[in-house]
Amino acid sequence: MSSLLNVLVAVAVVALIAARQLKPQRVTADGHRWLVLPVILVVVALREPGLLDSRELSLSALLLGAELVVGLLMGAGWARTSRIWTERDGSVWSRGTKATAGVWVAGIALRLGLMGLGALIGVHQGSGALLLALAASVLVRRGMLVWWARAGRPSYGDGVAAAPWKDRV
Structure with a gap:
């Protein structure tokens, strides 16, 4: 695949993720479906030649x-600034906040700074680095949210502490 x-x-992945963050989304700890997007990004990144500049x-x-x-x-900051809560039915939900948008802006600025530094010192960086970092962000954020959902830490949407988990009959 070309760098472009x-x-x-x-x-496209960033736009999809950002759009999804504007709406509440259910956090599911079932299976490993949440690993699919990071794995795809890593595979695409590693298939790209020139991940490392052979000259430097x-x-x-x-x-x-x-x-x-x-x-x-960025993934950790993204998770920490996401609002997470448990509904009365026991389902766990999350949604990004204004602080989440700040984390995105800061992360993008840092990445642009790294790209500029690379260009300044003459090191070619392929787009694979961007994809790997994006995969790391998505993986860390989702992993932290799933971990918190399994731990039962979120409160109810109305601020009431979450009820302990009970077996279903």
Whole structure:
């Protein structure tokens, strides 16, 4: 796949994720469906040649590592700023907040800064780094929300503490 196509895939995924964050969405801890999108992004990123610049391997690896750290931190910040609650029926829901949008803006600014730094020092960065960081963000955020949903920590939508889980008859 071309770099342009990878960037378009990343933009489409970001747009999809951002649009979904504007609406409440159910957090399900069932199965591993929440792993599908990050796995697809990783596969697409690793298939792209030039993930690391062969001329500047160590600097390229350092920038890739920084990109992944930013992705992990962005995913954690994204999860921490999401509102999460349990409805009376026991289902867990989440929705992004204004602070979540701030995390997105800060993460994108940091990524653009890393791209600019790479261009400044002459290190070519392929679009695979962007896709890997996006996969890390999605994986961390979703993993944290699923973990909190399983732990039973969310409150009810009206601020009442969540009732302990009970067996269904």
